[in-house]
Amino acid sequence: MRRNGKISPYVKALWELGIEETDLEDIREILRENPKLKKVLEDPRVSRQDKSRVVDRVFPEAYKGLLQTLVKYETVALLDDMKTGLQAEKDKRERRITIRLSYVTPPSVQEKDQMEILLKQKFAASEVRWLEEEKPELLGGFLLQVNGWEYDYSTRGRWLELKRGLIRR
The missing domain is CATH 1.10.520 (Peroxidase; domain 1)
Incomplete structure (x- = not known):
């Protein structure tokens, strides 16, 4: 751009x-x-x-x-x-990341804490800002997005991955 x-x-x-x-x-x-x-x-x-x-x-x-x-x-x-x-x-210099979490059912506090620990380590972050959004179209599971990185553990994402795999064959 x-x-x-x-x-x-x-x-x-x-x-x-x-x-x-x-x-x-x-x-x-x-x-x-x-x-x-x-x-x-x-x-x-x-x-x-x-x-x-x-x-x-x-x-x-x-x-x-x-x-x-x-x-x-x-x-x-x-x-x-x-x-x-x-x-x-400012976020980069202060080692702050924004985690975008989309879900059908909100994760428990423990699940969210585990995600935060892992993502802080992965991105060498000292602070985390959460942006959460309920997305029924995911059908289940969740979608995490951080600094251009995406982890799709949603039912919809798994279904699309399976569909792509079958089309390639």
């Missing part, structure tokens, strides 16, 4: 400047509350000088420098991706 190439230098700069995801969220909230403002800042037909004046009038001092840079390089539309990238960078 091209956007990741554009985001990477911003994420690095944001990290080095000590800008938090909450700062980006505040900016995003201002833009969400004022859709016309967002359109103006993202519109290539509006001159940089006009956008710069809008930023100076509307935004708190703490955010002006960042926004002026985004206006200058016409990357205001990347704010959402920058927030996600900044969170990912």
